[in-house]
Amino acid sequence: MSLLRLAGVNTYYGEIHILQNLTLDVGEGELVSLLGGNASGKSTTLKTILGLVRPRTGAVEFAGEDVTQRATSYRIARGIAIVPENRRLFAPMTVLENLEMGAYLNRDGKGRKEDFERVYTLFPFLHERRHQLAGTLSGGEQQMVAMGRALMSHPKLLLMDEPSMGLAPILVERSFEIIQQVHQAGVAMLVVEQNANMALSIADRGYVLATGRLVLEGPAKQLLEDEGLRKAYLGR
Amino acid sequence: MEHGGEISPVPATPGDAAHTRIGVDDWVAEAEERQRGRGPLVRTVAAIPRPIQIVVFIAVLSLLPFVFSEGNLFRYGLFTLIYALLALGLNVSVGFAGLLDLGFIAFYGFGAYAYAILASPKYGIHWQAEIAIPVVMVGAAFLGLLLGLPSRRLLGDYLAIVTLFFGQAFVVFVNAANPKGLTGGANGIANVDPLNFFGFKLTTTRHYYWFTLIAFLLVIGALYFISESRTGRAWRSLREDPLAAEVMGMPVNRLKIMAFMFGAAIAGLTGTIFAANQTGVFPGDFDISILITIYAVMILGGLGSLIGMFIGAAVINVSYELLSGSNPNPSLGRWLFYLALITVVIARIRPWIRVAVVLAGTVAFGFAVHAIVHALEPSATSGAVTNGGSLSGVMSHWTVIPAHSGASAKYAYVGLVAAVLVLTLIKGWWRAIALIPVLYLASFVWENLLSEQPAVTRLIVFGAMLIALMAARPQGLLGTSRVEIA
CATH class of the missing domain: 1.10.3470 (ABC transporter involved in vitamin B12 uptake, BtuC)
Known part of the structure; x- marks a missing residue:
């Protein structure tokens, strides 16, 4: 059974038809890449999943429940979390406070302590720097805080919006290692990326979007070898 | 902080966190350090334990009615x-x-x-x-x-x-x-x-x-x-x-x-x-x-x-x-005005020698101008100080106050605004020297125009105060400066 499922989703901004009959799913514990160039509808897909925009037709199902008409906070509480594009940390707040905000919906003190321990085990660096202001960290370090913050809500599904954006090549690699690490801990992931090569190399499956429509889907290995995809997105 | 020459190593301990690292902008890395580097007065106050600060604060405020x-x-x-x-x-x-x-x-x-x-x-x-x-x-x-x-x-x-x-x-x-x-x-x-x-x-x-x-x-x-x-x-x-x-x-x-x-x-x-x-x-x-x-x-x-x-x-x-017109002791507004001028000079001008030159120069300049104008045209210095008080004796011998200031005070006011704008364009000693006649001009405008119209004046002084503050400390007196995300 799939954890997340978009069924025939049509999303509009005003009269502009952005997502056109989009159907995709992410299984439990699966790592799925969503690829596409600029303005292909990747970010709108994430917003639709989170409930920041509502589809005009179609359904968003999460963990077997139709959440199409549910508020963002409801979906977060059900187990979706996101590492936003450009990380969007709360810059003048400490690393610890940022993590706390990630666990905003978790009011249970004991559960929260466990969440802190889990995140600190995954990223010992965050424990070291917990009292430092998030805005004073470097890009790669901020990426870790953003991942930690998202994991604080104990998500079943983690959405990653352009994790490679704004990072030096060496940090991109490190960032993808972290993604794999989190994935191996049992969290399903939907990674939205322009860097198709990198994203497919760690994914189980992939989808390719172009101007709001799915143009390709399949196992990641197969997509990596696909002639059309190479031409269109890998530039070789 | 280390600066220049060597690239500092990646810190191994959290204590080194504030040091510049590769991939971190200096300005961003020093944000916390900068907040600590405040003036001696603020540091002294900050060194007093918080409970004592609070007790003193409450005590002073609750005893005010007896004073x-x-x-x-x-x-x-x-x-x-x-x-x-x-x-x-x-x-x-x-x-x-x-x-x-x-x-x-x-x-x-x-x-x-x-x-x-x-x-x-x-x-x-x-x-x-x-x-x-x-x-x-x-x-x-x-x-x-x-x-x-x-x-x-x-x-x-x-x-x-x-x-x-x-x-x-x-x-x-x-x-x-x-x-x-x-x-x-x-x-x-x-x-x-x-x-x-x-x-x-x-x-x-x-x-x-x-x-x-x-x-x-x-x-x-x-x-x-x-x-x-x-x-x-x-x-x-x-x-x-x-x-x-x-x-x-x-x-x-x-x-x-x-x-x-x-x-x-x-x-x-x-x-x-x-x-x-x-x-x-x-x-x-x-x-x-x-x-x-x-x-x-x-x-x-x-x-x-x-x-x-x-x-x-x-x-x-x-x-x-x-500065209010209904204040029973309007000469306090004059004290406020001159104290504010002197405070700005002391706070914003360095080195100290320049501060001394500006203040002494302004005093000497004033008496000299007053003497010259008095010799040329006695009626130009015979005006009375509006809203007298403890400073009025000095002011009547220092600032030129005509018996009938007429339009001259208004022109001087426009000239003062222009002069302040020009001041921002020049630097160093020239600015310090140019400041002397501008300060005197400010005094002339205050005595002949502003002190007669406190209602308008206080709005102008407010505006000037806020503009000066925003230039010097955009986050306000006690606000924490924002750290922009890198």
Whole structure:
């Protein structure tokens, strides 16, 4: 059974038809890449999943429940979390406070302590720097805080919006290692990326979007070898 | 901090965190360091343990009534506290949650009018304060909810416009009602009862001062705990990045409405005190000028800071009162003006030798100009010092004050503005030397034009004060500087 499922989703901004009959799913514990160039509808897909925009037709199902008409906070509480594009940390707040905000919906003190321990085990660096202001960290370090913050809500599904954006090549690699690490801990992931090569190399499956429509889907290995995809997105 | 030559190694221990690392901008890495590197006065105060600071602060404030006369206590003490309370309330929505609320004064007005209706002969209702105050605060919070509901989805400029409309609508509403109507129209509501707690009536300014002080301390204490709570941090994240806050699952709309309601309740409480103390409420007390004053207090004190609101209120209210036309001792305004000039020279000019040259030069320059002008045309220096006082003797021998200044003072004023602008273009010793005649010109304009029109002057001085502050410390006196994300 799939954890997340978009069924025939049509999303509009005003009269502009952005997502056109989009159907995709992410299984439990699966790592799925969503690829596409600029303005292909990747970010709108994430917003639709989170409930920041509502589809005009179609359904968003999460963990077997139709959440199409549910508020963002409801979906977060059900187990979706996101590492936003450009990380969007709360810059003048400490690393610890940022993590706390990630666990905003978790009011249970004991559960929260466990969440802190889990995140600190995954990223010992965050424990070291917990009292430092998030805005004073470097890009790669901020990426870790953003991942930690998202994991604080104990998500079943983690959405990653352009994790490679704004990072030096060496940090991109490190960032993808972290993604794999989190994935191996049992969290399903939907990674939205322009860097198709990198994203497919760690994914189980992939989808390719172009101007709001799915143009390709399949196992990641197969997509990596696909002639059309190479031409269109890998530039070789 | 290490600078230059060597690239510092990646720190192994968290203690080295503030040092520059590869991939970290120097400015960003030093943000915390910079906040520590403050002036000697601030450092000395900061070194005193927090509990002692608080005790001294409370002790000084609660003993003021024994030092001040009733009039001065009303003017400098009570109104500083009222402004501070209003700024604390406004600070919840603007400073904590980042919602630009321009209708805030309506809640203050609502509190005042609500108390006036509940405790005056107008309707023959005379509620005790211990019942009226909670009712008014809850009512104001409810009004905050009503304003928050339709505007919860508005951001930035749009929210500002809608709330500004709300604030104006309140004034129009209380004004438009005919004299027999709910709010008494332009005549307001008179003979409002003094606050009456279980039979104990607050009658003197001292009583009101102490009661307002208690309210202020309770509010500041409550806000301290709220700002350190989960809700307080959620407000801050909302201020920093509403979208990120929303995808963390925060109930953004509820948080915004809560901020409005908190601020409104504090404003309602303040309005009650104001109405009872004035024994009357009138539409003109709640217009845009008080909103501007409260924003000035908040910006001066530093957005998001609590004690900053008190300091901002003290600076604004005291200087406002000193420059006020109704001040029984108008020469204090002159002291304020010259002290401010000298403070700016001392604070902004370095090295010290230049400060000494500028100050000594200005004094000598003044006497020289006065002597020359007096020799050429005696009537040009025979004018009387307006609003005399302790400085007037010196001033009449230093500043040129013509018997009839005519239009010359106005031209000098325009020339002064131009000269100040030119000053910003030159640097170093030239600026120090050019400053001497400009300071003298400022004195000439003050004595011949500004001190005769205190109402206009205080607005100009306010504006200049805020502009100077924004240039020197954009985050306000006690605000923490923002760290931009790299």
